[in-house]
Structure formats: C-alpha cells, structure tokens
Amino acid sequence: MSFIEKMLKIDRRIIFLLIALAVIIPMLLNLVFVVRPSPIVQTIFDKVDGLPDGSKVLLSFDYGPATVPENRPMAESLLRHCMIKGHRTYIMAVWATGEAEANISIGRVIRTEFPDKVYGSDYIQLGYKAGNQGLINAIFTDFKGMYTTDAAGVDINSFPMMADVNALPDFDLILAVCSGKPGLKEWVQFAGDRGDIPVAGGVTAVEAPLLYPYYPKQLLGLMGGLQGAAEYEAALVNEYPEYRASSMTAVKLMGPQTVAHLVIIFFVIIGNVAFFIQQRREKRARRE
Amino acid sequence: MRREIPLLITFIVGTALVVALFIPHHPFPELDGEFSIWFDIIAVFAFILGGGNLLKVHIDRIQRRHRDRFFSAVTIVGFLGTLIIGLLKFGGSPGLKGNYIADSNAASVYTVADIKDPEALVRKVNAGHDPVSQYLKGNLSASTLEMADRIEGGASMPDPARTQFIDELAKALVEDLNVVLTGGSIFDERRFAGVKLDRETRAMIANPGAGHEEGIRLNRRLLQSAYPDEINPSHGTTWFRVIYNGIFVPLGATMFSLLAFFVASASYRAFRAKTREATVLLIAAFIILIGRTPLGYYLTFWLPEPLQFLHIPNLSAWILSAPNLAGQRAIMIGIALGIIATSLKLILGIERGYLGHEK
C-alpha cells in the first residue's frame, strides 16, 4: 500500500490517541489564553449588572453530570454575579439532576465565597419538580401551587423572599443553564414569550446555534459552550477583579480546547488532501 | 368505547388549553394551572413506568438465558440498589425525615432542623445551672432572652399560636448559636468539666484543625455533647448523594466524553469536501472552530480598521448571527408549522397513532 493509502486506512485508535494527547499536553503545560467577552454574552452580564440591587432573579439548573464541564462554569458565574449584586436568587431545576448540581454549586459558590448570605432572604433552593414544560406552565400562573415547600420540605411561606413571588411574571429576570430538552427553548416559549419576561442563559455548544433565531428579542443573551462560559467569567473578572481566583474554571480549559480544535481542523485538511490525491491517482490509472 | 374515551380526553384537554390562551378569565387560567400540575404528577408515573419496563426487559433476558444476562443482572442490581437507598433515605438524618440528597452538615452552621427541642433548650440555658448554659446565656440576644422569659412566665398559648411561637424561638436560637459556632473554639476545661465527651471529640480538642470548617465541626460536637436531648446530632451525607457523586456523575460524564474521540475520527475519515456545498460547510466550520477560541483573536487582531470585519472573532460572530440565524430560523419555522399541524390533528382526533393498534 502506498503512503497515501496507508494514511487513509489508518487505525482509528491512533486518531483517538492523538486527540487525547491534544487535550492532555496543553493541560500539563498549563496553557492559558486571554478570553474576551463577545457581545451576545456581554448583554447577559450587563443585564444582571444593571438590575437594581435586590431584584428577583430565577436561576434554573437544567443539566446533568454529562455536560458539567460546559454548564457548571456558566451556572457558577451567574450565581456568583447575582450574589455580588445582592439579587434575590431563586434556584430551581427542571431536570432531576439539576437539583443535585445546584446543591453542589451552592456549596462551591455561596457557602465558600459568600458565607454571610442568608438562606431564605438572599437565596433559596426550591429544587426539582417533574413535568418538564408542564412545570414551567404550572409555575407561570401559580408558582406556589407547585412549590409548596423548598427543596428541604420547609413551608414556602416561611421564607421572606417568597412573600412577593406568586407567578413567573413577578421575576425580573429568568436565567437558565441548560443542556437539551427541556431547556432554554422551553423557557423562552413557555415563560419569556408568554409573559414578556427577560430570559437569558447558557447552553451546551451543541444547542447554541439552534437558539440564535431567538436572539435578541426573545432571548436577550446566550452563552454557548465552554467558550461562552469563559467569556462570562472574563466579563465578571473585568468588572470585579477580586473574584479572579475562583472565576478561571472555564478560561483555564480554553487552552486545551484551542489546541484540540486545531488538531481537528488539521485532521480534516489532511484527510481531504489524502483523499483528493488518491482520487487523482485513480483517475490517472483509469486513463492508462 | 375503548378508543372513543381517550380521543375525547385528548380533545377536551387540548381545546381547553388552547382556549385558555385567548380567554384569560375564570375558569380557564385555573384549568390551565390544574392540568399542568396533573401533567407533572403523571410525568412521575411515566418515570415509574420506565423503571418497571427496564426491570421487565432485563428479568426477561435473564430468564431466557441471553448471552449478556450477567450484565442484565448488573443493571437490575444497580437499579434496585439505588432505588432502595433513595427511597429509604439511607445515611443522612436518621429515619425517613430529612433531605434524600443531603450533604453532611457536620461542618455547617445550625438550621432550625438541628434543634430537636427548642423550648427545653432555652429553659436549660436560661436557668444557667451549668457552666456551658451560663456561657451560652451570655451570648443570647435580648429578643431571645425575652422569648425565654415568656416561656418561664408560664404563658399558656392555644395550639396554632404556640407552634408558631416555638418556630420563631427556634429561629432566634439558631441565629444566636451560629454566632457562637463561628466565633472560634468554645472549649474550656472548666466549662466542659461536667460534660461527657466522646473519644473523637477529645481527639479533635487535642489536635484542633486550622480551618474555619474545623472550628465549626468541633463546636457542634461540643454543644451536642452538652445538650444531647435538645440538639440533634449532625448527620452524614446520604448514600444517595454518594451514589450520585461516585457512580452517576463519572459514568454519565465519561460516556458523553467518548464522543470527542468519535468526532475526531469521523472528521478525519469521513468528512470529504466532495461538492461545493460541502466545501462551504467546511469553511464555515473552520472559521467557527478558530473563532470560538482565543486563537482567533491572535491571528487577526492586527487587521486595520476598515478590514476589522475579517477579524476572525467578528467574522465568526457575524456568521452565527446572520447566515446561521437565517438558516436556523427557516428550519425553526418549518418545524413549528409541522408541530402546529400535528398538534391540531391530535386534538381533533385525526391523528390516532398514539392509541396503538390493539382493538
């Protein structure tokens, strides 16, 4: 077999190894680039930053362990920002795994960096309820009809921050960190458009291009994948540099991400070059 | 009859929900809300159905001595094990109370749940017969002491008001105690002379940790030792949460991460620019792949002002918000029309496939 033929029939395990190295080596070398926020992410930052202190922000954790590398930095940055600004943050989940992820993020962000925040006055963990878009539909008209208690089973009306929340339109902003269905699309359809409530959030990179038709009128901003998370972290650090240490999760992972992207592009080019050389050889052979 | 009633149900529910959008008056918003809650509850039964079906399929495999029956057994053990652990709330608070997914609270500040008997606790502290109670009394706020005096005064309260009062007393106590918990070690030989301390607490006193968390951990143990009947012991992490962190998360995350390897392999072996359209697709993909990383900035930041639109991050942002938006919007409109038509057909009973083919 000629060299080109060998190249085209290469064992895919070698490709696996190369992509693994493309990820591991930059991580070992601690390659970190500067990330700059793009307009579609900056609008979310500006909205959260511009809300008056004490605004009511709903933060929905709609993802599972599979997409934690992309979604967790987004969720934690949003949570951190809300705590910095003193917004009343209502944490819920439309995915069963979202409740567990929210607990993890509350521990990592609020209990670690903002220990003086009071549960029930500054933030509340409402937890998961089954029903997907049925849940969003139910809480749109009667929030406390579904959430009769918080996630720990305590009566909902015993929390000061729940006093003026009766339906979704009472919220000043809905933020959702999602990875599929039900997700940001359902939030836009069943909450944002229905009640004219500002909706923004983050999704995995797979979903992001599909949500662009909603931007900017129905979805005021969108974080797409790890890059989106890194951009929000960068925007946060630009405005509040004292949070740099804890806001580097996604930014740090952009190094290996960049290298891996280049390797994939290289694979596609090499594959195509080899293919076209092969085609030309076959054409020549047929002519002879 | 067996097919007519379901069709009728679909028609009534679907029509009510559509009409509710246009008639925002009683009874439609209430109907909308109530139907939504019913939907959410039935969704839980759908999960139970899924679980039951899973068991059925895998038990069947074992009975038919299928080649992979050992692995079916693994699925069944994993399923039943997680289910029992979650439903019986193993670990965590004793009994069935408490959060099924609670984290250990041994190093957290108190919540109302931690005070087993607020009335008895406040009586003991107020009486101040032992050194610990005297110390705590000195750290209670004025309003808490006032509430304590109301209890001492023997004021009798009818039941709903009494429960509420105890509730508020517990909250006030928790607030004061948390100041004590977070204010540094409360251990003093003489203060805790009459209190029975277990071996682990003594070990912690001998080797106090440096962190804030260690301090709270020790103080919690000390207070619980001093008031075993009034304060609940700390609970550990529930086994369900451990299963989530140790089994569910690694399995789920790794399964998805395998896809990266396959995407790389497919890019090399299958992605061929055989037509002009495919080439356009590839070029757009390349610009996005580079533009969505910091490298995109470094490659073209030197471009002069009039050519800034060719700056790769700008170019990739433009591709996303113009041609990509247009294409995705057309697809979205097409899908929306399909869903609207199908929904109408389902409500009107024209589309009956969901009923199955039995008589």
Added chain:
Amino acid sequence: MGFTDYFVLWVGGLLTLMIFSFLYKDNPFYKFAEHLFVGVSAAYWMTVAFWTTLVPNMLGYLYPPILRWFATSRAEGEVVVNVLYQLPWYDRWLRLIPLILGLMMLTRLVPKAAWMSRWAMAFIIGFAAGTNLTRYLQSDFVAQIKATLVPLIVFDQGGFSLGGTLTNIVIVGGVLSALVYFFFAKEHKGWFGGTARVGIWVLMIAFGAAFGYTVMARISLLIGRMNFLGQWLQSIF
C-alpha cells in the same frame, strides 16, 4: 478526606477508566459500566421525581400527615400539614384524578390491562398538543416572522451602515430562500429553483456552524473528564 470522599474519587476513577476502555475495544468492563449506568440513572430519576413531586404535590394533598416524614423537623412539618388542611377538601381530593390516571399509565406493563394506559396517554398527549400548539405558534412562528421584518437599508448614527445593511439583507434573503428550498410542492426550476439553491448555501453555512459547535462541545466534555482523571492521579501520587 473522609471515607465518602475516597469512595467517590476511587470508584469514580475506576468507572471512568472502564468506560474509556471502549476506545481500545468493546470489552466486559465497558459493558459492566454501561449496564450499571442504565440501572442507576433510571432509579435516580424515579427517586428524585418521587420525593420532589409525588410526595409533596400529590400524596401530601391527599393525606397531609405524610409530609411530617419529609419535612426537616417536627415543627416545620406541622406548618406544612396545617397549611394543607386549610385548603378546601375538594381542592385536595382533586389530586385523586392524576393519581388514578398515573396508575392507569402503569397498566401498560400488564398486557391484559394495557388499554387503560391509553386514557393516561390521552391526557398527556392532549396537554402536550394543546400547549405546543399555542407556544410554537407564538414563539417559533409569529415571533420569528416578526423578527425577520427588519429594514433592508440600515442607517446608523445618521450615516448609511454597510455592515448593518448587509447583515439584514442576508437575514431576510437567507430566511426566505431557505424556506423556498423547503417548499417541495412546487418543482425547483427557474427563478424558484435559483432561490432554492441560494437557500441551500445558507443552510450549508448554518450546518457548518452547527458542526463547528458540536466539535467544540464534544472536546469540552473530554477536557472535563481528563481534568477529573488528572485530579485522581494527583491524589494518588
């Protein structure tokens, strides 16, 4: 680190390697991990749905004293029970309907009684169809048309904006031509076919962006897993 932390780290690490072993070849370790995942994840969602929704929103309404088990302390449990008892009895007993429908749904597992599950399915389908119709019509159809009605000649801060104009022309032209491409009732010939061809190009760019983003997503998840493996190895050495 406590026992549970070691358990999570070690079991997690081993299971990760078992799944990765699939890259070399399909093997029993991978099969074991995969089957374990199926069982655990089904039970996880069932348990969470049970404790978060079935107990407080259905069983609690039908028989409030059950919630004393779920509450965090006796005092707080009492408050929840009292609140529920203040509702009129018919409001609470209305929750019998979803209970019955739900149980009917479970009959799907029993072939002889499976016809009952159609009633529950009918409710689910009716709800989904009813809500989807209105929501897709508003958000994915009318709102999308509205958002495409943008000026074709854009003026920015007094002067003519080439970028803005070009963008809007691409958006309007792109949406229209892609929609023409999807219209298969008329043959794609002549000017109609020409427009459809432009539509294909627009769609190709959209798919290219989607491919780029998909690659990005997959790589991110791999990086996350490698990060975890790195931490695991660090804790050993």
